[in-house]
Amino acid sequence: MSKYKENKLYIFNTLNRKKEVFQAMNPPHVGMYVCGPTVYGDPHLGHARPAVTFDLLFRYLKHLGYKVRYVRNITDVGHLESDADEGEDKILKKARLEQLEPMEVVQQYTNSYHDSMARLNVLPPSIEPRASGHIIEQQVMAEEILENGYAYESNGSLYFDVIKYHKDYNYGRLSGRVLEDLISNARELEGQEEKRNSVDFALWKKAAPAHIMRWPSKWGEGFPGWHLECSAMSSKYLGKRFDIHGGGMDLLFPHHECEIAQSVAATGKDAVRYWMHNNMVTINGQKMGKSLGNFVTLKELFTGSHKLLEKSYSPMTIRFFMLQAHYGSTLDFSNEALAAAGKGLVRLMSTLKVLDRLEPGGAPGSLDIGEFEKKAYGAMNDDLGSPQLIAHLFDTSRFINSAFAGNDSITAGDLERLRHLFGSFVSDVLGLTGEEDREIGGLVSKLVDLLLNIRLEVKKKKDFELSDRIRDELASFGIEVRDKKDGFEWEIKG
């Protein structure tokens, strides 16, 4: 029995600004598309948020029994820089600075992105298409839009005719923009003469002579407009109409608004049924930006090599921290908050280990396992309420520890159920892994055991000076010793 039949998953659909029951078009199949990174630099905190958010959705949908095709693109066709730099392409610029071939830059940072995502335990998507590998598809879609009369050619470039489109459809219904306001608020920018109107956007852009990334087309040598890749690739792999499209709130306008316009102009229909947007990350209450000097890459977080960081934070701590906030809220990073999340994570993960060793007792004890199950699913069904889910896990964690300490009990049947539930929510749904189980060589393990067994004998002789010395020195290597009634436990701590 698939769980999705008995769970009503509500998700906040940006299109209607309401929580709606998620109903797959063709259950058990679900198609979901998420805007991936432009690979011109190491991934930063801002990249981790959508990755973790939609990884949570991907995992939960799979947990519910859906067969999910998750498409997340890599934008490797450079896009133009806005500030100061006279419209220079990001990837080209990086390539010149680092004296690399543009595709070399793309490969390097794609690898870097994959590496950081893997460390965050973000599952790889089912398909990860690259914009540069779908030039034809983008040209075909541009052609369809042109044929339908919603685009025009101008000096070797192709532009989307927003005004024309708005007469037949509704430009702005996702982002809540009013076209007239957009037109009246438009800034005077250079290189706009080719457009009929300032609100028009490029489907295909003629390449300037210096532009290395270029492809032939019937309109001349050039490259696709930024918004087009997502429309073309999503429809290629998910069909003309699919279930979920996700991305950061910063992409809502113009990117996603333009995607809608493109799909409707090409096919006459909306492609996406549920639009989901994760909120942004701030650092010490400030927006993250290169100019503000608070731009932190994931590598820097993992190693602690940034002047704002007091220490390094493990990938799992970052992941846990993000999951403790709802994806729709802004999330503020600070050393204090990260450190707190790190400790909370250790607590949760050690409960998982305790649960493994917990023995059932005859008495039912205080845990209502059915209630726990209901609350856990209820939290996730409410627009991915990972913070509430985690709160319920902590509540249950207290019970597990109490039972382990002999102050509570659980029946064998309930224990089995609890292990399954607790484990699958922590590991499968939230995607949290016990990274503190680092590789300990068998030899090290034996040596520590030997030392602690000797310490046990020393303790029996009440030589606490020596026994404390052993414990303290082990602690200085990062080995935490915990004395038990008739033995000991130890663990390597970060």
Add this chain to the structure above:
RNA sequence: GGUCGCGUGGCCGAGUGGUUAGGCAGAGGUCUGCAAAACCUUGUACGGCGGUUCGAAUCCGCCCGUGACCUCCA
């Protein structure tokens, strides 16, 4: 300037028209030779001013603060 969002206790962060979020930090206790871990108990709260209501932190208005976006920039 325009559009949209947010403002919760020392820190982070849920939630709700009248009943405990949770984590971290703090205080007290149990256990322990001492620790650690665990468990028990515990304080501090809803930006400001008005309004609606029997009752609002939760709804409405204004103000302040803050964030995102504003056309080829994730």
